[in-house]
Amino acid sequence: MNNQGSMNAHDPKAVALAKEHGLSPAEYQHMLDIVGREPTLTEIGIFGAMWSEHCSYKSSKNWLRKLPTTGARVICGPGENAGVVDIGEGQALVFKMESHNHPSYIEPYQGAATGVGGIMRDVFTMGARPIANMNALRFGDPSHPKTRHLVAGVVAGIGDYGNCMGVPTVGGETNFHSAYNGNILVNAMTVGLADANKIFYSAAAGIGNPVVYVGSKTGRDGIKGAVMASDVFTEDSQAKRPTVQVGDPFAEKLLLEACLELMETDSIVAIQDMGAAGMTSSSIEMAAKGKLGIQIDLDLVPQREEGMSAYEIMLSESQERMVIILKPGREGDAAAIFRKWELDFAVIGHLTDTGRLVLTRHGKVEADLPVLPLVDEAPRYDRPIEPTPAPAPVSAKDYPLPAKPLDILKTLVGSPDLASRRWIAEQYDSLVRGDTLAGPGQSDAAIVRLPDSNRAIAITTDCTPRYVVADPHMGGRQAVAEAWRNLTASGALPIAVTDNMNFGSPEIPRIMGQFAQSIEGMAEACQALSFPVVSGNVSLYNATGNEPILPTPAIGAVGLIEDASKIAKIGFPAEGLTLLLIGEGKGEIGRSIYLREIHGTEAGVPPEVDLKVERHNGDFVRGLIHAGAVTTCHDVSDGGLLVAVAEMAMESGIGAKLDLPAEAGLLFGEDQARYIIATANPDAIEAKAGAAAVPVRRIGTTGGTALTLGSDSVAVKTLKDAHEGWLPAYMAGKS
Amino acid sequence: MQSAIIVFPGSNRERDAAVALKRATGREPLHVWHRETDFPDVDLILLPGGFSYGDYLRCGAMAAQSPIMREVKARAAKGVPILGICNGFQILVETGLLPGALLRNASLKFICRRVDLKVEKTDTIFTAKYKQGDIIRVPVAHGDGNYVADAETLKRVEGNGQVAFRYVGEVNGSANDIAGITDETGRILGLMPHPEDATDASHGGIDGVKLFAGLAEALAA
Numbered sequence: 001m002n003n004q005g006s007m008n009a010h011d012p013k014a015v016a017l018a019k020e021h022g023l024s025p026a027e028y029q030h031m032l033d034i035v036g037r038e039p040t041l042t043e044i045g046i047f048g049a050m051w052s053e054h055c056s057y058k059s060s061k062n063w064l065r066k067l068p069t070t071g072a073r074v075i076c077g078p079g080e081n082a083g084v085v086d087i088g089e090g091q092a093l094v095f096k097m098e099s100h101n102h103p104s105y106i107e108p109y110q111g112a113a114t115g116v117g118g119i120m121r122d123v124f125t126m127g128a129r130p131i132a133n134m135n136a137l138r139f140g141d142p143s144h145p146k147t148r149h150l151v152a153g154v155v156a157g158i159g160d161y162g163n164c165m166g167v168p169t170v171g172g173e174t175n176f177h178s179a180y181n182g183n184i185l186v187n188a189m190t191v192g193l194a195d196a197n198k199i200f201y202s203a204a205a206g207i208g209n210p211v212v213y214v215g216s217k218t219g220r221d222g223i224k225g226a227v228m229a230s231d232v233f234t235e236d237s238q239a240k241r242p243t244v245q246v247g248d249p250f251a252e253k254l255l256l257e258a259c260l261e262l263m264e265t266d267s268i269v270a271i272q273d274m275g276a277a278g279m280t281s282s283s284i285e286m287a288a289k290g291k292l293g294i295q296i297d298l299d300l301v302p303q304r305e306e307g308m309s310a311y312e313i314m315l316s317e318s319q320e321r322m323v324i325i326l327k328p329g330r331e332g333d334a335a336a337i338f339r340k341w342e343l344d345f346a347v348i349g350h351l352t353d354t355g356r357l358v359l360t361r362h363g364k365v366e367a368d369l370p371v372l373p374l375v376d377e378a379p380r381y382d383r384p385i386e387p388t389p390a391p392a393p394v395s396a397k398d399y400p401l402p403a404k405p406l407d408i409l410k411t412l413v414g415s416p417d418l419a420s421r422r423w424i425a426e427q428y429d430s431l432v433r434g435d436t437l438a439g440p441g442q443s444d445a446a447i448v449r450l451p452d453s454n455r456a457i458a459i460t461t462d463c464t465p466r467y468v469v470a471d472p473h474m475g476g477r478q479a480v481a482e483a484w485r486n487l488t489a490s491g492a493l494p495i496a497v498t499d500n501m502n503f504g505s506p507e508i509p510r511i512m513g514q515f516a517q518s519i520e521g522m523a524e525a526c527q528a529l530s531f532p533v534v535s536g537n538v539s540l541y542n543a544t545g546n547e548p549i550l551p552t553p554a555i556g557a558v559g560l561i562e563d564a565s566k567i568a569k570i571g572f573p574a575e576g577l578t579l580l581l582i583g584e585g586k587g588e589i590g591r592s593i594y595l596r597e598i599h600g601t602e603a604g605v606p607p608e609v610d611l612k613v614e615r616h617n618g619d620f621v622r623g624l625i626h627a628g629a630v631t632t633c634h635d636v637s638d639g640g641l642l643v644a645v646a647e648m649a650m651e652s653g654i655g656a657k658l659d660l661p662a663e664a665g666l667l668f669g670e671d672q673a674r675y676i677i678a679t680a681n682p683d684a685i686e687a688k689a690g691a692a693a694v695p696v697r698r699i700g701t702t703g704g705t706a707l708t709l710g711s712d713s714v715a716v717k718t719l720k721d722a723h724e725g726w727l728p729a730y731m732a733g734k735s
Numbered sequence: 736m737q738s739a740i741i742v743f744p745g746s747n748r749e750r751d752a753a754v755a756l757k758r759a760t761g762r763e764p765l766h767v768w769h770r771e772t773d774f775p776d777v778d779l780i781l782l783p784g785g786f787s788y789g790d791y792l793r794c795g796a797m798a799a800q801s802p803i804m805r806e807v808k809a810r811a812a813k814g815v816p817i818l819g820i821c822n823g824f825q826i827l828v829e830t831g832l833l834p835g836a837l838l839r840n841a842s843l844k845f846i847c848r849r850v851d852l853k854v855e856k857t858d859t860i861f862t863a864k865y866k867q868g869d870i871i872r873v874p875v876a877h878g879d880g881n882y883v884a885d886a887e888t889l890k891r892v893e894g895n896g897q898v899a900f901r902y903v904g905e906v907n908g909s910a911n912d913i914a915g916i917t918d919e920t921g922r923i924l925g926l927m928p929h930p931e932d933a934t935d936a937s938h939g940g941i942d943g944v945k946l947f948a949g950l951a952e953a954l955a956a
Contacts, residue, residue, distance in 0.1 A: 159845050163876070164786045166747025250745050250789030257744070341744060427845045429876040431932050432784075434751040449937065451750075564937070 017041075021048025021224070022231065027379055034373045042311045042359065042366045047374070049224070049277035049315060050284060053540050056378040059506035060538040063519045071532040073495055075199065081122040081273060082192075083534025084199055085496045087560050091450065092196040093457060094128035097136070097189035097500040097556035099539035103244040104186040108153025112186050113161040113247035114319050119190045120165060121273035124256050125322065127200040127263050128192025131433065132448045133162045135172035135188045136461040136500065136554040140181030142416050142730055147176070150184055151424075152731065157247075158188065159427040164249035165256065168436050169428035170446035173461050176416040179469075182544030187500040187537075189556040191459055193450060200263060202272040204290035204325050204351055209269055211283070211294060211349040212331070214258070214338050215321035216251045219304035222278070222317025231541050251320040251343070258341035259322065265337075267330035274321040280314045282323045284357060288375040296349035298361040310359055310366035325351065385516045386509035391470045394604035396589045396665030405662050406707065406714040408598055409642050412668075413650070414722030415597045416730075418639050423727040441651065443569045444489035444635050445559065456561040458492035464638070465550035466591050467606035472514045476521025476553050477609045481672060482637060483557035484529045488618040489635045489675055491567040491625035492559025497526060499536035499555055504548025506540050514551040515540075522553060528611035531557070568625045568633035568677075571651030575703035577632070578682035579645065579656060583617045583674035584695040585636075587665020593639045594668035607670050614673040620694045621675050629685065632678040640668040642709075644676055645700070649707055650720045657708045658700035678702055736954040738764040738779040741807065743798055743822075748784030748929065752820065755931035756781065759947035769803045778954040779816050780807055782823025784876070784929060794837060794879045795825030804830050816860055816954070817923045821877055824915070824925030833918055833925045834892055835884035841908025845878040849939065851903035852914050852928060855896075859921040860953035862899055864945035870903060871942035873928040880927035882909035882916075895919055900926055 018028035021044050031039065031047045039047070049055055057064065069077035075092055076084035082096035100115025120130050135158055140147045162169045167190070222245035262268060270290070272282045279301070287294040298313050308316075326334055331347055338345035352358070357374070359367040401408060412418055425440035437456055438447035445458035462483040468475025480497065487494040499522065504511040526533055542549040561567060589595055590604025624630040636644045641660070649655055660666060679685055682698060689696040706713045729735040738756050740749050749766065756764045764781070767774045787798035798804060804826065811817050811832055819827040827833040840846055849872050854865040865871070884892065889910055892898060900915035907927070915926025930943030 156844070160878075163845055163847075163878070164745065164747075164789070166785060248789075250786060250791070253747070253786070254744055426848050429845070429847045431847060431874050431876055431929070431938075432748055432751065434754060434932050434935070434938065437937050 018044060021045060022052050023048050027051055030377065034370065034377060040366055042314055043369055045311050045315050046280050046367060046369065049280045050374050051378050055277050055281050057538055058379045059381050059383050059512070059540060060501065060515065061380055062382055063516050066519050066523045067533040068523060068526045069533050071530065074532055074534055075196065077534050078536055080201060081125045083496065083498060084126065085534060086196055090196050092194050092199065093191055093558055094123050094126045094194050095189065095191040095498055095558055096122050096535040097187050097461070097498045097554065098122065098537040099500050099502060100186045100188065101184065101502065101539050101542055104154055105184050107244040108150045109157040110244055110246050112154040112157030114245045115186050115188045116158050116161040117247050117249065117252050117319055118275050119188045120167065120252065121275065123190045123192035124259055125200065125271055125273045126194065127198050128194035129260060130167045130190045130192045132191045132446065132459055133167050133169040133188065134446065134459050134461050134556060136463065137172065137174045138180045138185040138465070138552060139176050140184065141178035142176055144178065144181045148731060154186055155424050155427050161247055161249045163429040165253050166432050168430050168432050170430050170436055170448060170459065171440050174421055174424060175465065177465065177550055179550040182547060183542045183549050185502050185542065185549065185552055187502070187554045189461060189498065191457065191558060198263070200268055200271050202270050202286050202289055204270050204286040204292050204294065206269055207292065207351050207353045209328055209351045210326050210331055210347045211296060211351065212324045212326050212334065213301055213321065213344070213346045213348045214324060215255045215343055216248060216318060217302040217304035217344055218313055218316050218321065219318045220308065220312055220316060221245050223312060223315045245317045245319050247319050254341040254343050255320050255322065258338050258343055261337050262334055265333060267326055267334050269325040269327055271322060271324045274323060276317065278315060278317045279323070284371055284374055286323060286325065287357060287371045291372065293352035293354035293356045293371060294349060295352050295358045298359055300346050300348040302344040302346055310361040314359065383506050383512040384509040385513040387513045387517060388472050391605055394590050396587045396669065399589060399595060399599050399664060401662060401664050402598060404712050405642060405667050405709055406712045409646055410714060410719055410722050412593060412597055412639050412643055413646055413719055414726045415593065416726065417593060418643060419726035420724045421727065422724060423731060437564060437567060438490065438569055443567065444486040445492060447490055447561065447567055449564050454564050456564040456567070458487045458490040458559040458561060460486040461554060461556045462486060463552055463554040465552045466602060468518060468551045468553065470591050470606050472517035472551055473521040474606050474609060476518035477525045478606065478672065479553050479555045480522050480525035480529065480531060481609045481611065481614050483555040484531055485614065485618055485635045487557055487559035488622045489568060489633045491622065492561045493622065494529065494531055494557060494559040497531050497533045497555055497557045499533055499553060501536065501538045502542050502549065502552040502554060503540050504543040511548055518551060518553045525611055529615055566626055566628055568631055570632065570634040570648050572648050572654040572656065572678055572702045573632055573652065575654055577678040577680055577702040578698060579700045579702065580677050580679060580682055580685060581641065581674060581697045581699045582621055582677060582689065582694060585669055585671025585674060587663065587669040588671050589665055589669045592668060592670045594664065607672050609672045617673045617675065617694055620689065620692050624685065630677045630679060634676050636674040636676060637670065640670050642667045646707060646719050648676065649716045650723055653705070653716055654702055655704040655706045655716045656700050656702045660699055660709060662710065736760045736778045736951055737762060738781055739767045739774060739777040740764050740781045740783055741769065741803055742766050743769045743785065743787035745787050745789055746783050746785035748821065748931065751931045752781050752783045755934045755943065755947050758934060759951040767803070769801055772802045772806045777815065779818065779950060780810060782817070782819040782826050784821035784823065787822055787826060793829070795822060795829040798826045799829035808832065811923060814922060818861065819925040820929060820931065821927055824927055825879065827923065827925040832923055833916055834888050835882055837879050838881040838883055839879050840881050846907060847874065847876040849874045850906050850928065852900045853903055855901055856899045856917065859899065859917055859924065860950055861924045861946055862949065863953060864949040872940045873930050873933045873943055875906060875928045877927055880907040880909065882913040884910060892916055899924055900928070
């Protein structure tokens with residue numbers, strides 16, 4: 001390398017090379033200023049990856065700061081591999097949700113599988129054993145020729161990876177919408193359990209300490225994946241298949257067990273998984289957090305293929321790998337553990353006091369860069385924003401019921417967004433470890449018991465993109481509120497949030513406006529509901545050409561259940577129970593599924609989320625469950641009141657006689673902050689609700705095998721056939 | 736009663752099995768790592784669910800060649816009862832301790848759900864507490880549970896009354912709806928469903944309890 005002093009980005013070839021690595025001319029100039037000489041290809045690759053949207057959050061960081069991230073339970077907020085919250089009794093939950101959207105569209109099976117692998121690594125890197133997986137999936141319109149293939153591949157990929165790992169996949173959500181035709185969303189979430197005083201972090205420390213590589217060997221897969229994920233899709237995106245990583249869940253299982261075993265010994269200074277941008281981001285982030293230098297001899301990196309260059313080794317996104325900084329003298333014991341698990345273990349370098357990343361390959365220096373500027377001087381953009389104009393409101397009066405309500409109900413429960421997800425859920429092992437108290441569809445949140453205890457956690461993933469696109473602010477608020485409500489309806493005390501912000505190109509002001517407004521809505525809700533954000537992930541450039549996805553700020557959330565015998569499920573447990581509706585609505589049908597599926601329009605204003613009412617009603621319902629007064633509860637969300645009742649009936653097979661007027665807004669409006677409970681003691685609950693000033697209304701009685709509304713009636717089995725039938729028939733090519 | 740659970744690097748239901756065994760016997764089972772070939776005398780050996788060595792080849796095929804399985808075979812020859820669940824069943828057929836083979840589910844998809852099983856055989860230490868014809872509800876969670884055997888073997892297995900459990904209704908394409916079989920002595924049982932995940936009211940059913948309770952009673956030392 002020749003030191004040529006200050007450089008200017010005039011050379012068109014160099015500028016083109018930088019562009020290939022996702023660096024704009026201005027960013028390339030900034031890089032030259034930092035490097036101070038002509039950079040090597042490896043160095044350009046490193047800058048391109050570190051300054052990619054995916055790794056640097058350059059468009060989103062200024063907005064993410066607005067989210068509340070602290071609270072009494074927060075041990076570690078955003079910035080580490082995952083968030084950590086204190087759940088008492090010396091235990092902590094470690095969790096995060098992360099996207100693998102672009103790879104999953106190009107190669108659905110491997111893309112989804114490695115998404116699950118990556119998020120599990122983020123969690124066990126911090127010292128936690130993963131105890132549950134969740135996901136949030138968005139596919140294109142069912143009629144789109146690719147959708148079926150993508151659903152099949154993604155579901156199989158998620159299943160095969162999690163099933164092999166022995167981590168139950170306990171729930172999730174799946175939507176279909178044409179806006180995802182060319183860019184699906186695969187968001188995976190893992191929750192792990194750790195000792196609160198044994199959390200492992202990634203900040204390197206101790207000059208001279210060994211830098212260790214463990215796990216699978218490095219190959220040429222996934223090179224430049226982070227750059228690929230920071231661009232919109234074009235016609236030739238399929239040519240990017242080589243940038244998709246290949247997963248090996250068995251290797252990850254070994255890595256999990258080996259890491260947890262090593263963590264039992266007092267050997268680790270810092271640990272970080274190799275995710276996006278592989279060794280580049282892991283080594284640089286660790287060094288930057290410790291304000292140290294790092295020297296690596298790339299010849300020592302275990303390699304799967306011959307003749308790999310420094311560039312390829314540094315930018316490979318081969319899976320199931322970790323970087324560990326060990327305490328001095330611990331190499332032997334640590335190596336023995338990884339040998340036991342038949343994984344590679346190699347000391348590849350050491351920490352230095354130079355503050356520089358120095359990489360050698362075949363004795364030649366391939367990169368010599370200052371660490372801190374790579375991170376601290378990463379571009380930060382205050383992109384122009386254009387707010388989403390307020391949509392014109394619609395009134396339920398303008399969209400009267402075109403048929404008998406129960407016929408409409410049957411159509412709705414069999415529509416793509418409301419149909420049973422059993423075809424998906426049964427491909428996931430939701431039962432392994434034997435602590436799943438409520439798996440897919442049994443409760444509003446998945447419930448997993450903490451091992452060897454009578455405590456449990458509840459987990460949910462939520463977002464309603466059709467609301468967000470209409471009003472990003474209200475939609476952001478609603479996503480958080482619905483997650484909080486689902487945890488509440490299961491009996492859990494909601495404690496913290498992870499967010500997965502999926503949006504289009506931040507360079508388009510309208511899209512950046514969606515992002516900004518969503519964040520504002522989320523921040524309000526998190527504040528009002530004491531629901532801090534402790535981890536998250538941003539995925540931008542989700543668009544094909546000029547067609548962006550629906551803005552999708554997916555929320556993953558966890559809650560705590562102190563007594564696992566005090567939980568609520570949705571199925572009617574018996575006949576003769578009174579159905580009470582907690583909370584009240586105005587009959588808001590804007591952006592409802594009723595409007596879309598029955599009247600063929602996605603118009604109107606999404607339902608209002610009043611955070612005071614949300615909290616008031618939710619706290620009341622949770623109090624009933626804690627007191628043991630309620631064991632059957634379901635929130636009213638997608639599809640509205642009648643759909644919620646039908647879901648409760650279909651889960652148990654028991655019907656209900658409903659006493660409700662045939663009004664579209666009441667039956668199918670999606671007004672927020674509402675719950676249905678089934679109780680044998682309605683008088684007592686009404687008295688309590690009266691005292692707490694919580695609206696309550698009797699809406700019917702459970703019993704029989706049909707849902708009855710006025711003189712109309714439909715067998716629960718008929719509804720169930722429609723509900724269960726759609727997805728299997730669709731996947732078999734029959735609908 | 737002392738039991739041993741054989742732990743392969745990809746085993747993942749060893750904890751579920753250990754919890755069920757401990758609940759039934761009051762005694763913590765030994766965990767025997769797959770590289771060990773020498774372990775104390777035990778009253779029962781359990782091969783748990785999971786993905787032994789990744790199972791990228793044929794499920795259980797590599798495990799069948801492992802040193803620990805040579806030792807398990809030797810113990811089986813001495814009459815030590817063996818229980819193989821899910822991946823454990825796959826290993827037992829690959830090892831030849833049980834007849835037949837387990838192929839990819841007919842649906843070609845992983846299946847996790849609670850299924851009904853009919854108890855076909857009660858004259859074994861595994862099934863003594865059930866009644867012939869009992870219908871029990873136990874979860875399955877597997878991608879390769881489709882039991883096959885050539886016509887002659889199938890005839891022999893059926894003729895000897897080696898079928899211990901049968902699915903009620905179609906689950907994975909298994910010949911004669913076979914969910915679990917024993918060897919000719921009845922001392923070795925392999926089954927795809929997970930009775931260990933039906934031993935606690937919170938599992939949504941306790942129909943697996945009798946299997947473990949029966950073992951505890953029969954093998955009480």
